[in-house]
Amino acid sequence: MAKNGDHENDGHMHGEVNKRRKNRRPTMVDVAREAGVALRTVSRVVNDDATVGSELAKRVHDAIAALDYRPDERARHLRLGVTGTLGAAVRQLSHVNPVLRAVERAARAADLMVLAASTEDDERLERRVVESMCRRRFDGIVLEPIGADHGYLLPELAAGLSLVAVDRPVLGLEVDCVISDNMAGIQAAYGHLTAHGHRRIAYIGDDERIFTAQERASAFRASVAGAGGGLDGMVHTGPIEPGRIARALTTARAGGATAVITGNATISVEVVRGSDDRRMAIVGFDDSELATLLRPDLTVVAQDDQAIGATAIDLLRSRIADHGRPVTRVTVPVELLARGSGEQPPP
Amino acid sequence: MAKNGDHENDGHMHGEVNKRRKNRRPTMVDVAREAGVALRTVSRVVNDDATVGSELAKRVHDAIAALDYRPDERARHLRLGVTGTLGAAVRQLSHVNPVLRAVERAARAADLMVLAASTEDDERLERRVVESMCRRRFDGIVLEPIGADHGYLLPELAAGLSLVAVDRPVLGLEVDCVISDNMAGIQAAYGHLTAHGHRRIAYIGDDERIFTAQERASAFRASVAGAGGGLDGMVHTGPIEPGRIARALTTARAGGATAVITGNATISVEVVRGSDDRRMAIVGFDDSELATLLRPDLTVVAQDDQAIGATAIDLLRSRIADHGRPVTRVTVPVELLARGSGEQPPP
DNA sequence: CCGGGGTGAGATAACGTTATCCCGAAAGGT
DNA sequence: ACCTTTCGGGATAACGTTATCTCACCCCGG
Incomplete structure (x- = not known):
């Protein structure tokens, strides 16, 4: 326990060690004084500079241990100019988000620390979070953007x-981005269902003001058009409310739909919940824990979270290395996982 | 795009603007030069110090706008001594974690920024993350601790x-902590099931090396003992593997169990998955999205995530305010939500 | 015996803020 | 008219690091 620390906690005794001002964490200066060397030498030891003699190095290490010295990264970062830190501004930290996991992994492999915060799908909060990360001079930011107006980013980017x-x-x-191949995913889902005999297929998706929702809905319309089908009563988009989704399902059935494609995992849940008895074929967008809990298991279009996260970090690192590099947009392939719900034939 | 040679903003063409050193972000000195005032005055304006005249203030604000100046929090924090930042080291950022959400909310209300990182249930990674946050001099840390050895925290706490x-x-x-009332939760679950006629009740839980798992398992054993029942074949704890849980379920049935209490949400999923046809009454620990997706809906012991998160931030803030305050341990009540699965009578 | 590389270590100046002092001028009292 | 008070605003010193420069020293060959 406390070896030299007998003065340490109990008050106002003025020993050599205790000369530092009240309760202040020890600094390099304190270590230097304790070891009887120059400030710069402590810095050298801390940074494993080889040009310091072994005897002095030992003295310094002892002093560090005796004082429980911990370098202050704020000062370090200030001096260095870089922070070795990436920010992640995501919609909800506390939601399932495999991409964020992959981002953390990839960053760790590159010896970068990822610090994350939620934007709660709130444009103002997003701005607050991102600007806060900028003021903290994070080396880079991974962002799940919300809404349409990102003008505030312009000066930051500049x-x-x-x-x-x-x-x-x-x-x-003009910002680097990594996006799943939504169009290919919808096409795969549509093709899969038609291959299993379905002719009338409905789509229930999220609010089309959201980019991915818009993209997926468009892809669906294009698929139907390409197959020469009709769209009446088959496309339902809007905010996620159980009532809306139940109604959409009813309308789709009335229109003769025998299968449904959903726009995301949450909607898949609602669709499953709303189609208790009467069986329709279902292909959901996004894999989730739920998919293998249902009977039959849910056939889904799964995003390659690992690839998305790793690519995001790659892009960010190369952007940090060369800020003038041309903007890149990466589309990551998706995969259709057939599990049962999408293979049911029409009645 | 515009490189460093060009004027960055087409609007303001002050010759002064471009004088700043290559690509460097503008600093207070640059703003002061641009506005023709002293450095200290810029600081005053940025910090809304009332003692600065309105005319000078305007000049400074204009200069800030012209240069797109953003204060550097690293320097600010270094000078101030505090960072206005809390760290959250949780098991998995990308898992569902309502407590983290509540933590973020409560911190935001107190004008503190929460930056979170995953520990991935890895003791070494936990240490790495926590020490990193310490070196960054975060004002405080919310931790979901892993494993047994937290000795590395001692010097940091000191x-x-x-x-x-x-x-x-x-x-x-000796560290402040906020924990759900696991014992009361198990007792409530047990009492609920006996009230509905069950006499043989099984418990399937997580690895008892995990604190909460141990606490819940013990509480279950105590409940059974208190009711004068036998434990043979009724308590199953260990790592979460589908196989183990299926076997546990089989053993429990063979032992005459008509109801199951689960140790956490993941196990609830596996139990539901494994008890397809034959109906047993189930009470799960932890609420989750799944609970209302099943038929019948899952009766659960729900933790008060909101209260846990808010209390954690309260404790942390009061600890920051008075580092010598006695250690507090708060137990937050849980609530049994009857939804159907726990009200089924024995066959 | 002396000059020329290395080489280990110290003094000092940044990095971008805020806090402490201090001063000049305007305002007010006698 | 002069002295005191207030008050806006500027110089300068921290905060805790790292980088640059310098220097003292030692080991050799000439």
Whole structure:
């Protein structure tokens, strides 16, 4: 326990060690004094500089241990200019988000620390979070953008912010981004259902003001048009409310639909919940824990979260390395996982 | 795009503007030069100091706008001594974690920024993350502790770290913590099932090396003992593997169990998955999205995530304000939500 | 015996803020 | 008219690091 620390906690005794001002954490100066060396030498030891003799190094290490010295990264970062930190501004930290996991992994592999915060799908909060990260001079930011107006990013980008958008692009701004191949996913789902005999297929999706929702809905319309089918009563988009989705399901059935494609995992849940007895074929967008809990298991279009996260970090690092590099947009392939619900034939 | 040679904003063409060193973000000195005032005055304006005249203030604001100046929090924090930042080290950022959400909310209300990172249930990673946050001099840390050995925290705490443990205590160390009333939850579940006629009740839980798992399992054993029942074949704990849980279920049935209490949400899923046809009454620990998706809906013991998160931030703030305050351990009540699965009578 | 590389270590100046002092001028009292 | 008070605003010193420069020293060959 406390070896030399007998004065340490109990008050106002003025020993050599205790000369530092009240309760202040020890600094390099304190270590230098304790070890009887120059400030710069302590810095050298801390940074594993080879040009310091072994005897002095030992003295310094002892002093560090005796004082429980911990370097202050704020000062370090200030002096260095970089922080070795990436920010992640995501919709909800506390929601399931496999991409964020992949982002953390990839960043860790590159010896970067990821610090994350929620934007709660609130444009103002997004701005608050991102600007806060900028003021903290994070080296880069991974952002799941919300809403349409990202003008506030312009001066930050001009000032040198490195940014990569994930899942959705930053509309109107030239920013690197990584997005799933929504169109291919919808096409695969549609093709899968037609291959199993379905001719009338409905789509129930999220609010089309959301980029991915819009993209998926458009892809669906294009698929139907390409097959020469009709769209009446088959496309339902809007905010996620159980009532809306139940009504959409009813309308689709009345219109003769025998299968449904959903726009995201939450909607899949509602659709399953709303189609208790009467069996329709279902292909959901986004894989989730729920998919293998249902009977039959849910056939889904799964995004490659691992690839998305790793690519995001790649883009961010190369952007940090060369801020003038041309903007890149990466589309990551999706995969259809057939599990049962999408293979049911029409009645 | 515009490189450093061009004027960055087409609007304001002050020759002064471009004088700043290559690509460097503008600093207070640059703003002061641009506005023709002293450095200190810029600081005053930025911090809304009332003692600055309105004319000078305007000049400064204009200069800030012209240069797109953003204060550097690293320097600010270094000078101020505090960072206005809390760290959250949780098991998995990308898992559902309502407590983290409540933590973010409560912190935001107190004008503190929460930056979160995953520990991935890895003791070494936890240490890495926490120490990193300490070196960044975060004002406080919310921690979901892993494993048994938290000795590395000792010097940090002595040096002034403010810490609060959530969901589990930090074993062997005097640290504030907020924990659900696991015992009361198990008792409530047990009482609920007996009230509905069950006499043989099984418990399937997580690995007892995990604190909460141990606490819940013990509470279950105590409940059974209190009711004068036998434990043979009724208590199954261990790592979460589908196979183990299916076997546990079989054993329990063979032992005459007509109802199951689960140790957490993941196990609830596996139990539901494994008890397809034959109906047993189920009470799950932890509420989740799944609970209302099943038929019948899952009766659960729900933790008060909101209260846990808010309490954690309260404790942390008061610890920051008075580092010598006695250690507090808060137990937050749980609530049994009857939804159907726990009200089925024995066959 | 002396000059020329290395080489280990110290003094000092940044990095971008805020806090402490201090001063000049305007205002008010006698 | 002069002295005191207020008050806006500027110089300058921290905060805790790292980078640059310098220097003292030692080991050799000439």
